[in-house]
Each structure stands twice: as structure tokens, then as C-alpha cells.
Amino acid sequence: MSTGNMNLTLKVWRQKNNKAKGNLVDYKLSEISPDMSFLEMFDVLNEQLINKGDEPIVFDHDCREGICGACSMYINGRPHGPKEGITTCQLHMRSFKDGDTIVVEPWRAKAFPVIKDLTVDRTAFDRIIAAGGFISVNTGNAQDANNLPIPKLQADASFEAAACIGCGACVATCKNASAMLFTSAKISQLALLPQGQPERYRRVQSMVAQMDAEGFGNCTNTGACEAECPKGISLENIARMNRDFYSAKFVSEEEV
Amino acid sequence: MADFNANIPEGELTVKWTKLRSSMPLVNPANKRSIEIVVVGSGLAGASAAATLAEMGYKVKCFCFQDSPRRAHSIAAQGGINAAKNYQNDGDSVYRLFYDTIKGGDYRAREANVHRLAEVSANIIDQCVAQGVPLAREYGGLLDNRSFGGTQVQRTFYAAGQTGQQLLLGAYSALERQIGMGKVEMFTRHEMLDVVVIEGKARGIIARNLITGELERHFGHAVLLGTGGYGNVFYLSTNAMGSNVTAAWKAHKKGAFFGNPCFTQIHPTCIPVSGDHQSKLTLMSESLRNDGRIWVPKKKDDPRKATDIPEDERDYYLERRYPAFGNLVPRDVASRAAKERCDAGYGVGVSKLAVYLDFAANTERYGRIEATKHNIHNPDKETCMRLGREVVKEKYGNLFDMYKQITGEDPYELPMRIYPAVHYTMGGLWVDYNLMTTVPGLYALGEANFSDHGANRLGASALMQGLADGYFVIPYTIGSYLSKELATKPIPLDHPAFVEAEASVKSILDKFIAIKGTKSVDHFHKKLGKIMWEKCGMARNAKGLTEAISEIQQLRKDFWSDVRVPGSTDEFNPELEKAGRVADFIELGELMCMDALNRNESCGGHFREEYQTEEGEALRDDVNYAYVSAWEFKEGISFELHKEELKFENIKIAQRSYK
Numbered sequence: 001m002s003t004g005n006m007n008l009t010l011k012v013w014r015q016k017n018n019k020a021k022g023n024l025v026d027y028k029l030s031e032i033s034p035d036m037s038f039l040e041m042f043d044v045l046n047e048q049l050i051n052k053g054d055e056p057i058v059f060d061h062d063c064r065e066g067i068c069g070a071c072s073m074y075i076n077g078r079p080h081g082p083k084e085g086i087t088t089c090q091l092h093m094r095s096f097k098d099g100d101t102i103v104v105e106p107w108r109a110k111a112f113p114v115i116k117d118l119t120v121d122r123t124a125f126d127r128i129i130a131a132g133g134f135i136s137v138n139t140g141n142a143q144d145a146n147n148l149p150i151p152k153l154q155a156d157a158s159f160e161a162a163a164c165i166g167c168g169a170c171v172a173t174c175k176n177a178s179a180m181l182f183t184s185a186k187i188s189q190l191a192l193l194p195q196g197q198p199e200r201y202r203r204v205q206s207m208v209a210q211m212d213a214e215g216f217g218n219c220t221n222t223g224a225c226e227a228e229c230p231k232g233i234s235l236e237n238i239a240r241m242n243r244d245f246y247s248a249k250f251v252s253e254e255e256v
Numbered sequence: 257m258a259d260f261n262a263n264i265p266e267g268e269l270t271v272k273w274t275k276l277r278s279s280m281p282l283v284n285p286a287n288k289r290s291i292e293i294v295v296v297g298s299g300l301a302g303a304s305a306a307a308t309l310a311e312m313g314y315k316v317k318c319f320c321f322q323d324s325p326r327r328a329h330s331i332a333a334q335g336g337i338n339a340a341k342n343y344q345n346d347g348d349s350v351y352r353l354f355y356d357t358i359k360g361g362d363y364r365a366r367e368a369n370v371h372r373l374a375e376v377s378a379n380i381i382d383q384c385v386a387q388g389v390p391l392a393r394e395y396g397g398l399l400d401n402r403s404f405g406g407t408q409v410q411r412t413f414y415a416a417g418q419t420g421q422q423l424l425l426g427a428y429s430a431l432e433r434q435i436g437m438g439k440v441e442m443f444t445r446h447e448m449l450d451v452v453v454i455e456g457k458a459r460g461i462i463a464r465n466l467i468t469g470e471l472e473r474h475f476g477h478a479v480l481l482g483t484g485g486y487g488n489v490f491y492l493s494t495n496a497m498g499s500n501v502t503a504a505w506k507a508h509k510k511g512a513f514f515g516n517p518c519f520t521q522i523h524p525t526c527i528p529v530s531g532d533h534q535s536k537l538t539l540m541s542e543s544l545r546n547d548g549r550i551w552v553p554k555k556k557d558d559p560r561k562a563t564d565i566p567e568d569e570r571d572y573y574l575e576r577r578y579p580a581f582g583n584l585v586p587r588d589v590a591s592r593a594a595k596e597r598c599d600a601g602y603g604v605g606v607s608k609l610a611v612y613l614d615f616a617a618n619t620e621r622y623g624r625i626e627a628t629k630h631n632i633h634n635p636d637k638e639t640c641m642r643l644g645r646e647v648v649k650e651k652y653g654n655l656f657d658m659y660k661q662i663t664g665e666d667p668y669e670l671p672m673r674i675y676p677a678v679h680y681t682m683g684g685l686w687v688d689y690n691l692m693t694t695v696p697g698l699y700a701l702g703e704a705n706f707s708d709h710g711a712n713r714l715g716a717s718a719l720m721q722g723l724a725d726g727y728f729v730i731p732y733t734i735g736s737y738l739s740k741e742l743a744t745k746p747i748p749l750d751h752p753a754f755v756e757a758e759a760s761v762k763s764i765l766d767k768f769i770a771i772k773g774t775k776s777v778d779h780f781h782k783k784l785g786k787i788m789w790e791k792c793g794m795a796r797n798a799k800g801l802t803e804a805i806s807e808i809q810q811l812r813k814d815f816w817s818d819v820r821v822p823g824s825t826d827e828f829n830p831e832l833e834k835a836g837r838v839a840d841f842i843e844l845g846e847l848m849c850m851d852a853l854n855r856n857e858s859c860g861g862h863f864r865e866e867y868q869t870e871e872g873e874a875l876r877d878d879v880n881y882a883y884v885s886a887w888e889f890k891e892g893i894s895f896e897l898h899k900e901e902l903k904f905e906n907i908k909i910a911q912r913s914y915k
Contacts, residue, residue, distance in 0.1 A: 017827070035664075036533045043535055043778070050776045050831070055822050058830055060323060062496040064536045065658065067421055068327040090661050115467055116828045123444060126324050130436035134429035135388045139308040139727045142379070142386035146343060149397025159390035159415055162422060166326055195388050 301702025333420025361710020491785025711860025
């Protein structure tokens with residue numbers, strides 16, 4: 001089915017389930033087209049494995065256009081591979097050379113246990129959002145949207161933070177497996193908006209508490225998260241979160 | 257036959273919804289606490305419904321096959337969401353949004369539903385802003401709008417090219433809030449594999465835990481499906497890889513009629529197919545048609561680079577054929593026009609199955625405005641282009657980057673090459689005005705139902721409908737059913753209907769593994785997609801559809817005797833999941849072709865080559881086909897047609913014109 005002329009060696013992490021011990025397995029691939037996406041190359045490999053009677057490699061993926069945040073491969077030591085500003089599904093084989101050896105592993109973090117092969121459990125992120133990543137407004141409570149003008153620059157900054165896709169690359173690349181970039185992005189999105197003010201300090205405290213409870217590590221300002229984030233979420237968000245977290249301690253109990 | 261009454265409220269169109277809402281039976285707060293609702297799907301419709309119903313006090317269980325509700329495919333919607341706010345003071349109104357939507361749907365949607373949609377559209381924007389959804393704003397701090405196809409006002413709200421993401425994350429936040437409060441129980445990586453019907457009413461579901469493979473029984477006083485559309489029946493579409501028809505199809509097989517299955521939206525501006533390896537297609541937002549001009553060379557097989565072809569040798573065929581709407585004609589019209597040019601031999605690119613979407617003219621125009629702002633007099637073309645590029649980048653940057661990443665070409669320098677691709681399905685489970693299917697207690701919301709878009713959906717209306725259904729319609733309409741269910745105690749999970757449904761799901765899963773054939777699931781899916789695209793795609797005819805039906809029947813036999821599903825049922829097994837979905841797509845594909853064959857007219861996205869005007873426009877037959885096809889499933893895989901007549905009391909039904 002493939003039409004290209006690239007030959008590759010893949011070393012892929014295989015692990016039967018979360019209790020089994022995993023290991024890297026070698027696969028040879030030929031006739032790979034440079035126009036294929038990285039995941040389409042995996043489709044080709046899986047088709048070959050199925051035809052041989054082997055079990056295909058399990059990996060998370062869905063939209064294949066860089067927005068759902070499902071895909072999560074750690075490629076040659078980098079989350080989402082060698083290129084900046086994209087997810088694994090947006091990576092194309094033209095970013096590799098004929099004859100390359102490519103090592104593919106799952107996200108590695110205590111809070112992201114492996115489920116099978118390259119698939120990990122990222123529900124910790126959902127629990128962080130459930131702890132406070134929202135504005136408490138029931139359906140039907142809203143006023144007319146234009147009754148609350150918001151300066152464009154502020155709205156744009158909020159949007160920049162809201163662009164996070166929750167893929168977990170920040171955690172995977174961090175030597176401490178910290179979820180500070182993810183958590184701070186949601187905190188910043190809401191802290192930058194007037195609607196987010198009433199719960200601002202309660203929010204930062206409960207989200208940080210949940211983040212710690214999930215077993216994510218601390219931030220040591222290395223900045224790898226920002227560098228590897230496919231959506232360019234800024235480290236400034238972490239600074240803002242820390243500021244709010246400490247400010248919250250000076251706000252009276254009642255206000256929090 | 258199941259209850260087949262649209263239950264449209266009496267009275268004037270403009271007061272139907274208000275009156276119904278005020279007279280709808282209510283469920284008091286104490287009783288809500290003991291009523292359980294199952295919501296399947298966590299996209300815009302599912303998440304907004306689950307969150308809102310939980311806020312009201314119901315006990316909600318919500319299911320999604322993804323690892324998080326935030327990854328539902330609504331996340332990928334790009335361009336925007338319509339609302340009749342008239343913030344731009346350009347003459348918009350509830351009536352105009354209603355009218356545009358009915359006309360855009362080529363007069364094949366229900367008036368009352370569409371009017372309600374237009375009425376609640378404004379509330380959606382208010383709700384989303386209150387939740388902290390960062391929609392685009394102007395410097396004055398107020399919300400910005402842009403234009404979309406099929407309308408002449410600016411009513412589309414947006415967040416760069418990521419509107420679906422931002423709206424879904426708003427609904428997801430509301431849902432997570434309820435999960436955190438213990439009012440919604442969330443089941444991620446769970447797939448619904450059957451509806452449990454007891455004494456004619458939907459009473460729960462059978463779901464498979466995708467990690468352990470365990471089958472689970474879940475009771476609900478009512479079951480809501482917000483499970484999206486079925487565009488992946490074509491294999492290649494802009495849908496996510498996991499998007500599927502299974503939940504809706506299982507409901508169909510349990511008695512829910514399927515409405516207008518052949519109404520499929522082919523979106524005009526997608527990145528063309530590049531080879532056999534392709535697993536999905538990527539959309540370039542309709543918002544690009546605000547500033548992009550679509551053209552092909554006037555000369556057949558013109559070998560020149562796009563930028564070397566002079567202005568007078570270009571055919572801006574949409575502007576030529578439809579001067580009033582130009583590049584902003586509805587999607588079905590734009591797609592067909594592109595196909596017409598390519599079929600006639602004017603296509604561009606290697607495959608010749610592409611047309612240009614060119615931003616040069618508007619980039620220069622923006623640059624000229626910028627130059628004036630910066631007091632640069634008589635700027636040269638290069639300066640204009642440089643300044644204009646910055647403006648274009650701010651408006652569409654992420655889309656341009658996406659295009660470059662996929663094709664390896666820079667759209668700031670060269671026009672984009674685009675071609676139509678399957679994007680959305682207007683058809684879906686038939687529902688009445690209350691969004692209830694023909695199975696009492698079973699509801700369908702968002703793209704999963706058939707209700708609001710007729711034969712063609714206008715851009716930026718899918719997000720509007722998903723959130724309207726979830727936030728503002730179902731929370732009210734479900735009360736009229738549940739108020740009669742107060743005496744129903746939770747049904748024990750060992751009830752024979754649950755046992756039987758689980759056993760039948762299990763036997764199907766076991767069968768997939770037992771076939772041990774020679775071909776992968778994808779092999780069959782691709783074959784199905786090819787049949788559907790060639791014979792039930794952008795243009796259809798009786799001969800092709802008849803052939804397609806027998807080819808699909810044969811494919812079904814081959815699938816059930818030769819598919820190879822590795823692994824076992826009691827583990828995380830994506831190939832097994834795919835097998836179930838493709839089995840359902842094959843049955844659906846046959847029904848789509850039957851529906852297309854039955855409808856001897858052209859309307860919206862359904863274009864039967866036998867029925868066209870002299871100018872090649874869709875030729876409707878309002879005397880014989882002004883109805884919704886609602887198909888009933890019969891054992892042994894056959895389908896019986898029922899018709900819901902469409903009455904147009906407020907809009908004069910007419911030949912659709914965008915000229």
C-alpha cells in the first residue's frame with residue numbers, strides 16, 4: 001500500500017498491560033512515503049503485524065489534526081518528535097531520513113501509568129480540572145455577552161492559555177514529571193478574565209492541591225515544558241499560578 | 257409501529273417554544289434526585305446536556321470512548337458558531353437566522369425545530385462567555401463576528417480557528433465541575449454497545465470497558481445519545497478516527513427510526529488526498545472563504561505555476577456563477593461547482609482533483625489599509641503584501657500552519673490547493689420536537705439526530721445545534737417524559753432484558769474474534785469507503801446506487817467470513833472496537849444508498865444526476881419529496897420507509913438561488 005522509498009528501523013515500547021513488564025521491540029519498515037504522517041506509518045506497520053498474525057501496537061490517536069490531544073508518542077527522546085509546535089499526528093515522515101532508526105516510547109510519569117504499549121492513563125488531568133478548572137455558572141445564569149467588555153489583549157492572552165490541548169507532553173518532557181504548565185494554563189485562562197475573579201484564589205488552591213495529590217512532581221524552572229508544548233503555552237502561566245497561589249494565602253479564609 | 261409523531265406544539269411559529277416551555281410538566285427537586293439519566297457521548301451536545309441535567313439535580317452517568325471527555329470530536333471544529341445577536345447592526349434577527357437555515361437546508365428541515373434553534377442561539381453565546389470561553393474580541397472589548405457561507409450578515413462568533421475547541425472546553429469544564437461535585441459519574445474509555453429496552457421504553461445501556469474488555473450494565477430512566485455523525489462510513493473524511501455510528505445504529509436496531517440517512521455534507525475546502533496511505537482528511541475552515549478567492553485556470557491542463565497565471569486567464573467560477581454570494585455560497589453548492597470544474601478538466605495539482613483558494617488579492621488589500629494606517633503613501637506591491645501577511649496571519653495563522661505542515665507548501669506564497677471531502681452528516685436518528693426518538697425515553701442530540709439542517713448544513717451551525725440541544729432544549733423537554741416516570745424504581749441489573757442484551761453483545765464480540773479470516777478491519781473499511789464515495793458521494797445516480805447496494809451486501813458477507821481481529825475480547829483491543837464500528841458502517845452504508853435511491857430529486861448535499869436544472873443546479877421535487885425519510889429497521893437487515901411530511905407554513909418554499 002505504501003508508495004515511498006524510505007527504509008526505517010523502529011524500536012517500539014511493547015507492554016501487554018499495566019502489570020506486565022515492557023520492552024523495546026525492533027521492527028523493519030520499507031517503502032515508506034515521506035508524505036505519510038507518523039501515525040500513518042504506524043498504520044502501515046500495524047497492518048503488516050495483523051497480516052502476520054501478530055498483535056498490532058496500541059497507541060492513542062483520534063482527530064489526527066493536532067487538536068484533540070490524544071496522540072502521545074515519545075519519539076527519539078522528545079514528546080511529539082523532533083519538530084516544534086506540532087503533535088505526533090502532525091509529524092510527517094519527510095522529517096526523517098531513509099535508513100533512520102526511530103525509538104518510540106509512551107509518556108513516562110508516575111501520574112500517567114502505562115495501560116498498554118504506547119497508551120497511558122491521563123485521567124489525572126481531568127481530576128485537576130474537576131477540582132476547580134471552571135467558572136461556577138449554571139446554565140441559564142448568563143447575562144448578555146456584550147454587557148461585559150473585555151480588553152482585546154486580555155482576551156487574547158486568555159485564549160493563548162486556553163489553547164492547551166491536554167496532551168501531557170509537558171509532563172512527559174519534565175525531569176520531575178511536573179504538571180505545572182497544564183494546571184497553570186487553565187488557571188491563567190480564567191484568572192485573566194473578569195468572569196474568573198470570584199473564584200480566583202479558591203481555584204488555584206484546589207487545583208494545585210489536586211495536582212500534588214495525583215503525584216506530579218515540582219517545577220524547577222527548566223522550561224522544557226514550554227519548549228516541547230505543541231501549542232506554545234508559555235512559562236509565564238506558571239509564574240502567574242505561583243503568584244496567585246501565594247496571594248491566596250494572604251486572602252482571608254472567607255474570601256478563599 | 258413505534259410512536260411516529262413529530263409532536264410539534266400548536267400555535268404561531270414564534271411562540272411555539274415559549275409556550276411549550278412554560279407549560280411543560282416539571283419534576284420537583286426532590287424527585288429529580290432519584291431519577292437517573294444515561295448520557296452517551298461527551299461532545300458539545302453530550303457534555304452540555306450532562307452538565308446541565310446534573311445542575312438541575314438529576315443523577316447523571318456520562319460515557320465516552322475517548323480517554324477524556326475533552327477529546328470528543330467537537331474539539332476539532334474550526335470556524336465558528338452562529339447566533340442571531342445582531343451585534344454588527346447588519347439586519348440580523350431570529351427570523352433571518354431561521355430563514356437562512358431553512359433555505360440553506362434546501363427546504364428539507366422542520367420549521368418549528370429550526371426556529372427554536374434560532375431563538376436559543378443568542379443564549380448560547382451568553383452562556384459560553386459566562387463560562388470563560390475566550391471568544392474573539394474587538395479593541396472596544398466587545399465580541400467580534402465574521403461571515404460564513406449562505407448568509408449575508410456577520411453572525412459568526414469565533415475563537416481563532418479553534419472555536420470548537422474553546423466551546424467544548426467550556427462544556428467540559430461545566431461537566432468536570434459536576435463530576436467533582438459527585439453529581440455526574442463519568443465513564444471514559446467506555447463504548448456503548450446496546451440500548452436496553454424494557455416494555456417498549458429505553459431503560460439503560462450495555463457498555464464495554466475498553467481497557468478491561470468487561471461488559472457493564474447501566475440503568476437509566478432515560479438514555480441520551482450525543483454520539484455524533486457517521487461521516488466515517490466513507491473511510492476518508494474530516495472526522496476523527498474514532499468517530500462512529502455504533503451507538504446510533506444499535507439504537508436504530510432497537511427501534512429508533514433513522515432519518516434522512518443519505519444527507520451527507522461534502523465540505524468544499526479540504527486538503528486534497530495525497531496517496532493510498534491517507535487515513536483522514538483535513539479541513540481548511542470555511543472562514544477562509546471570507547478572504548480567499550476560489551479559481552481554476554481558464555485553460556485545461558495549464559502547466560504553469562499558479563502565481564504565473566495572469567488575472568485574465570483565471571476563472572473565478574463561484575464569483576462568475578453566483579455573483580450575489582460569490583465565494584460564500586453554501587457548502588453543497590461550492591463543492592459541486594469544484595467537482596464540475598475538475599470533471600471538465602480544469603483541476604490543478606498532480607491529481608488534477610483540486611482547485612485554488614487564493615489569498616493574494618485580500619492580502620494586498622489588507623496591506624494597503626495597513627499602509628494607510630501607518631501613513632505610508634503609495635506603497636509598492638511588496639510592502640502591501642508584507643503588511644497584509646501580518647493581518648492574514650493573525651486571522652488564520654493556525655490554519656495556514658496546518659496546511660504547510662501537511663502539504664509542505666507555504667500558503668502565504670502560493671494559493672492553497674483544496675478539494676471537497678466528507679465532513680458532516682445531516683441525517684441521523686429521527687427525533688420529534690422534544691428530541692425523543694421513536695423509542696420512548698431514548699433521545700438523540702447534536703449531529704446524532706437528523707433534525708435541524710435539512711439536506712445541507714450551513715457553516716457554523718453545527719456548534720450552535722449541539723449546544724442548543726444540550727444546554728437549552730433537552731433540559732426542558734425531558735421533563736415531559738420524566739414527570740411520568742416518578743414511580744419507576746431503578747430496574748435491577750439482573751432483569752432479563754439486561755441479561756439478554758449483554759449476551760447478544762458478547763456473542764457478536766466473540767464472533768469477531770472467532771472468524772480468524774485473512775483481511776484486516778481497515779481493508780474492509782477502505783473498500784466500503786470507496787464504494788460510498790464513488791456511488792453515494794457528491795453525485796449519485798440510480799444505476800450507481802443500485803450497484804452500490806449489491807456491492808455492499810457482498811462486502812458484508814466477505815467481512816463476516818474473512819475479517820481478522822487479533823487478540824481477545826477481555827483486553828484493551830482497538831482492532832476489536834474498530835471491527836464493531838465497521839460492521840455497523842457496512843449496514844448503514846446500504847441504508848444510505850437505499851435512501852438516496854428512493855429520493856428521486858436533488859436537494860442540498862443530495863445530488864441525483866438525473867435531477868438537475870439546465871444550469872446544473874439541484875432540482876427539487878416538492879410535490880413528491882417534501883418529507884423526511886424515516887427508516888425502520890427490520891430483522892434480517894431490511895428497512896421500511898416511513899414519511900414525515902414537511903409543512904412550510906411560514907416560509908414560501910422556492911427554488912434556492914444564490915445568484
